[in-house]
Amino acid sequence: MQSKIVEEARKACLLVNLPLIYRAASRVPFSVLKYAMTLDGKIAASSGHAAWISSKLSRNRVFELRGRSDAIIVGGNTMRRDDPRLTARHGGGHMPIRIVMSQTLDLPKEANLWDLSEVSTIVVTQRGARRSFQRFLASKGVEVVEFDILNPRDVMEYFHDRGYLSILWECGGTLAASAISSGVIHKVFAFVAPKIIGGKNAPSPVGELGMVEMSQALDLIDVCFEQVGPDMLISGFLQPIPDLTPTIPSEDETFAIDPTVIPFESSIIFFYKTWDPYGAFSNFSPHPIQMPDEDSNYATWSSVEHYYQANKFLGISNPMAQDCIEQIKLAKSPEEAARMGRLTQRRHPNLVRSDWESVKIDVMYRALKCKFSIYPHLNSMLLSTAGSVLVEASPHDLFWGGGRDGEGLNYLGRLLMQLRSEFLGESPAASESTCLAL
Numbered sequence: 001m002q003s004k005i006v007e008e009a010r011k012a013c014l015l016v017n018l019p020l021i022y023r024a025a026s027r028v029p030f031s032v033l034k035y036a037m038t039l040d041g042k043i044a045a046s047s048g049h050a051a052w053i054s055s056k057l058s059r060n061r062v063f064e065l066r067g068r069s070d071a072i073i074v075g076g077n078t079m080r081r082d083d084p085r086l087t088a089r090h091g092g093g094h095m096p097i098r099i100v101m102s103q104t105l106d107l108p109k110e111a112n113l114w115d116l117s118e119v120s121t122i123v124v125t126q127r128g129a130r131r132s133f134q135r136f137l138a139s140k141g142v143e144v145v146e147f148d149i150l151n152p153r154d155v156m157e158y159f160h161d162r163g164y165l166s167i168l169w170e171c172g173g174t175l176a177a178s179a180i181s182s183g184v185i186h187k188v189f190a191f192v193a194p195k196i197i198g199g200k201n202a203p204s205p206v207g208e209l210g211m212v213e214m215s216q217a218l219d220l221i222d223v224c225f226e227q228v229g230p231d232m233l234i235s236g237f238l239q240p241i242p243d244l245t246p247t248i249p250s251e252d253e254t255f256a257i258d259p260t261v262i263p264f265e266s267s268i269i270f271f272y273k274t275w276d277p278y279g280a281f282s283n284f285s286p287h288p289i290q291m292p293d294e295d296s297n298y299a300t301w302s303s304v305e306h307y308y309q310a311n312k313f314l315g316i317s318n319p320m321a322q323d324c325i326e327q328i329k330l331a332k333s334p335e336e337a338a339r340m341g342r343l344t345q346r347r348h349p350n351l352v353r354s355d356w357e358s359v360k361i362d363v364m365y366r367a368l369k370c371k372f373s374i375y376p377h378l379n380s381m382l383l384s385t386a387g388s389v390l391v392e393a394s395p396h397d398l399f400w401g402g403g404r405d406g407e408g409l410n411y412l413g414r415l416l417m418q419l420r421s422e423f424l425g426e427s428p429a430a431s432e433s434t435c436l437a438l
Contacts, residue, residue: 057229173207309341
């Protein structure tokens with residue numbers, strides 16, 4: 001019994017000091033993701049209307065969470081849709097700073113967050129975004145902080161340096177997914193209301209994480225269940241995302257791919273998610289390309305991944321293969337295109353072209369070359385990495401990525417280094433020969 005009491009006391013001490021411990025260990029503030037959703041996993045109706053999903057009792061608990069936080073973060077979508085106040089509303093005491101993350105600064109001029117009578121607001125954005133709107137915010141007294149490339153990890157490191165201890169994320173699914181993938185979310189509070197709203201396009205609390213199998217799902221630990229009025233509050237700690245740093249190619253192998261890489265002196269650039277600093281290197285980045293089909297007619301593909309997946313079934317006379325190509329072409333996201341292509345390949349291997357294994361690297365290379373030829377800023381970004389080793393840090397893809405333990409082949413990184421070397425040694429006109437400028 002005494003050992004049990006000691007263990008409970010130790011756990012209580014850890015819990016009360018969690019923000020301090022996490023901040024010291026991870027060099028970012030302790031971050032909690034909070035959301036309210038219906039029983040069918042929606043945070044709003046298809047129209048965007050979200051007031052109110054949870055009960056008044058649950059909302060009072062949220063005010064308590066805010067009151068224990070140094071700051072609350074929302075994204076531009078949440079601000080445009082809900083026009084939140086983000087106050088603690090507890091009749092006095094501590095009021096957390098409001099933070100808005102917006103890459104484009106496409107924000108309304110009239111908003112509750114611009115009212116600084118109760119508490120300050122900080123807007124973080126990408127360098128150079130809407131200078132006129134930045135001046136408008138400054139006239140309101142709103143602080144604007146610019147980042148070269150806006151991503152949750154850099155933002156959290158910045159606020160760590162400013163002394164912030166605890167952050168509450170009340171953002172939408174897109175920013176939540178980005179924060180989770182960046183490894184800056186430590187705990188989750190999910191209020192589940194006994195309601196069903198349905199809707200194919202109704203938003204969910206966490207957007208695309210790039211996972212295609214249930215085995216890749218992130219588990220919560222030390223999970224607690226609590227009834228709050230009619231709602232169920234589920235909370236738990238998010239286990240750290242596995243280390244995404246694979247083993248880099250050997251010096252001889254890297255030099256053979258790209259002679260600009262100098263052994264012992266090269267830096268390593270990792271990329272994986274499309275919102276990473278070098279996320280545009282990913283075949284999932286949302287950059288449309290136009291590539292010739294079998295009849296030399298140019299067709300538009302929403303991403304390199306769309307084009308790559310569709311090519312698995314090119315030239316197959318079976319109507320199912322043709323239908324699959326069209327469905328992939330219409331897929332709303334690269335992740336959806338990848339799921340379609342992989343599922344069809346697994347269930348109907350007879351629909352996959354017989355030479356696929358021997359041509360897939362060339363297919364990817366041609367698509368990448370088109371992408372980096374028609375977007376000047378992407379071309380400049382790629383060329384700016386000259387001398388660096390490029391590593392696609394996917395822990396799941398052992399062919400295109402590096403693999404969780406470095407056992408992957410990193411072919412995407414290899415192709416990009418090969419492409420970079422080709423661009424550095426050829427005229428600009430030659431690089432446009434494989435695709436049509438959009």
